[in-house]
Every structure is written in structure tokens, then in C-alpha cells.
Amino acid sequence: MYKNIRCAVVGSINMDLILSADRIPVEGESLPGNNYSYACGGKGANQATGLARLGAKTKMIGKVGDDQNGKKLLDNLKTNGIDTSCVSCEGSQSGLAAIILEKGGKNRIIVFEGANGEIDPDEAADAITDDLDLLLVQFETHNGVVIKAVKSAIDKGIVAVVDCGPAKNFPLEEIQGVTVISPNESETKALTGIYPEDEKSMIEASKILLQRSKAKYAVLKLGERGCSVYDGKDLRILPAYESEVVDTTAAGDSFTAAMALELIRSGDIYSACDIGNKAGSIAVSRMGADASMPTADEILNIRR
Ligand code: ATP
Ligand code: RIB
Secondary structure, eight states: OOTTOEEEEEOOOEEEEEEEESSOOOTTOOOOOOEEEEEEEOHHHHHHHHHHHTTOEEEEEEEEOSSHHHHHHHHHHHHTTOEEEEEEEOSSOOEEEEEEEETTSOEEEEEEOGGGGGOOHHHHHHTOOTTOSEEEEOSSSOHHHHHHHHHHHHHTTOEEEEEOOSOOOOOGGGGTTOSEEEOOHHHHHHHHSOOOOSHHHHHHHHHHHHHHHOOSEEEEEOGGGOEEEEOSSOEEEEOOOOOOOSOOTTHHHHHHHHHHHHHHHHOOHHHHHHHHHHHHHHHTTSSSSGGGOOOHHHHHTOOO
């Protein structure tokens, strides 16, 4: 379905330490954990895996450390069929995300950026070649990397889709001309000052996102409520697909990768967001980040 689409992702690559507990400890409290595991993650790597698992030709642009985790992360990208020729492996430790997973699937994450903080903006921009159809970026690398990567893509006529995670007040004016700007609820609040709780606030927040970034579409990821699409005129809410939630980690990554690919294939933002909702519903039903990313067949099997 997506095998002729050529994509690049500029972003973070992390080792995730996932620790499950009944609840998050309060200040000064120590709680017994129920389980823990290590899994490959990082918003950039998750989205690259999401694209590759859906069949797209995918190149990762980023950095891991020259350590054991770096080797595992690099191997994992290769196993997923991702071109790692633009992932450098030197300098400080690999990125690490400590994820506390509560019963019910909600998480809290602390990220040590490590090598992700050393990506050279010019090298990242140069790795975006004019044979690509799609660039995905997130905000888990330094702002200069995102800004130069997006500019490089736009100059070459490549569609740029921006996943606004993690939440920060990013200078959206510096990435004008992207096709889609896509924050989740807390990222929307960080970027616009408005929490998208109802249709009115979704429109207000989306208008600010479009004004600042000059994007064509603002796609808000709304967790179990699905997503909203604003094209500068109308807002449409697309409900989520029912799912048994195990771990919400990387639901947003899975959504963004699938939505972006379907947008390139069909040119239709609404069918793209519907596919994104399907991918997100699968991701929340599975443990881990990279392991949550669905195949095209799995997405096609999702029905209401
Ligand atoms: P994360 O940061 O955990 O990767 P996110 O906060 O960026 O995720 P969400 O808005 O939580 O992103 O989820 C992304 C998409 O996943 C939603 O737009 C929706 O399509 C799907 N999704 C999330 N939670 C659920 C749920 N409980 N049931 C069904 N689908 C869900
Ligand atoms: O979006 C999920 C990702 O955020 C995790 O894999 C973790 O690495 C953090 O960066």
C-alpha cells in the first residue's frame, strides 16, 4: 500500500526503561514496582519504525551513543528495514527514557537526551535528499535541528509533517510552510495556551497553530476522543476506534506515521486521520513503543 513512498525521519532514538507500578509515587514515597523491561523507543525512531512497518522506504537521521544501548538501537532500526546510513554513532551516551507505567496504561516519562542532543543541524538538513516524498520531525531534538530539517525539506518540495511531542513552546514561526502540524492535548496547550477540551477550544487552538506555522492542516491528537482536523475553515472531529488499553506509550508516534503516509498516498487528510486513529488504537493495546507500531494488514483489519 505504501511501498513506493520514500520517507525520512529526523529525530530522537532512545532506550526506554519501562517500569510498571499500580500508581505513580507521591513526593518522598517509594513504591514496589510490578515489572520492568527495556525496549527500543524515542519519538523519531518510533515514527521511523511506524513508517517502515507500514511498508514505506524509510531513512532515519539521528544519533546514538557509542555504547551497548547504541548498538541495540541501531540493530533494531536495521531489523525493521530502516536505512541507518544517516545515524551516527559516537560521542556521549545514547538517549534514555525512564517510563513509569501506571495501571490503566497512562505513563510519565523522563528523557535523558544523550547523543540526541548532539545531532548537527546542517548534517541533518543535508541528509534530506530531493528524492524523498515525506519528512517527519518531532520536538525531541534541539530546535535548530528541526528548523533546518524542515527548511531543507520545504526547499526541495518534500511534504513536511510535524509531530509536536514532547510539549514545549517551540518557535512555530521558524517552520512555516509545513503541511501538517500535529500536537496532542498537552502539546496543544504548551503551543497555544489553550487546552482542547471542546469544539470551540479546538478551533481556537487550531487557528493559532495555523497562524504561527502557516501549515495547511492542524491535526490535534485527542487520546481516547480520537483526533480533530482543521483546514483553516472547518473543524472535523474523527472519533477513536475502541481498544483495550494496555500502554499508551507511542500511540501518538503510531498515529503520526500512519496519518502522514496515508496523506501522501491519498492526498485526503480525513482518510489520513482515520488511518491514524486506527494505528493509534492498535498502539495503545500493546506494551512498549516500537513494538506497538502496526502493519498495513493490521490497520486494514480494524473495523468499528
Ligand atoms: P503518546 O505521547 O503516549 O505517544 P500522544 O499523547 O501523543 O501519545 P494520544 O492523543 O494519546 O497521543 O493518542 C494518539 C492517538 O492514538 C489518538 O489520536 C487516538 O487515535 C489513539 N488513541 C489514544 N488513546 C486511545 C484509546 N484509549 N482508545 C483508542 N484509541 C486511542
Ligand atoms: O513517544 C514515546 C517515546 O517518548 C518513548 O519511546 C520515549 O523514548 C519518549 O521519547
